Amino acid sequence: NPGNVRAAVALGAVAFLRDRYEEAIRVYNANTKRLPEEEKFFSWPSHALNNLGWSYIKTKRYQEAYRTFLQLRTMHRKPLNPEIFDGLGWSLFHLNRFQEAKAAFEEALQVAPGYASSLAGLTSVGRRRR
Numbered sequence: 001n002p003g004n005v006r007a008a009v010a011l012g013a014v015a016f017l018r019d020r021y022e023e024a025i026r027v028y029n030a031n032t033k034r035l036p037e038e039e040k041f042f043s044w045p046s047h048a049l050n051n052l053g054w055s056y057i058k059t060k061r062y063q064e065a066y067r068t069f070l071q072l073r074t075m076h077r078k079p080l081n082p083e084i085f086d087g088l089g090w091s092l093f094h095l096n097r098f099q100e101a102k103a104a105f106e107e108a109l110q111v112a113p114g115y116a117s118s119l120a121g122l123t124s125v126g127r128r129r130r
Contacts, residue, residue, distance in 0.1 A: 005031055005034045005044070005045075008027065010044075012028045012031070013048070016051040019058075021055040021059050024052065028049070028052035028055070029052070031048065032049070032052070035048065035075075045075070046076070046081075046084075049072040049075070053069045056068060057090055057091065057094065062091055062094040066092065068091075069084065069087040069091050072087070073085075082118060084108075085105070086104070086117050086121065089105040089108060089118060090117075090121060092104055093125060096128075098125050098128050101121065101125050102125045105121040105122045
């Protein structure tokens with residue numbers, strides 16, 4: 001059903017999980033405009049943007065990743081999941097914006113203390129700042 005956005009983003013999720021990032025980017029970009037602008041909880045649209053952002057990171061398109069994670073952040077007035085800030089942190093890290101990356105990782109850890117990816121991000125920022 002071409003009108004089923006959940007089915008469309010599910011295809012993007014399958015491509016992402018199979019490390020077919022270019023395909024995931026195409027699927028997600030074809031459906032981004034169909035996603036709600038704001039949501040209270042993490043859902044399929046949030047999942048799609050999170051995977052799109054990570055697909056951009058995996059393909060070294062860090063500016064696109066940054067914009068995608070910013071879009072994801074605007075969907076959630078009160079983020080309940082660390083993924084929003086974690087992805088933003090890694091995007092900023094790869095853009096050599098280490099102070100901002102550190103702040104984003106710290107925000108992720110406020111939402112979910114002990115979140116492994118953000119802890120690794122803080123360690124990586126610490127190594128780069130020496």
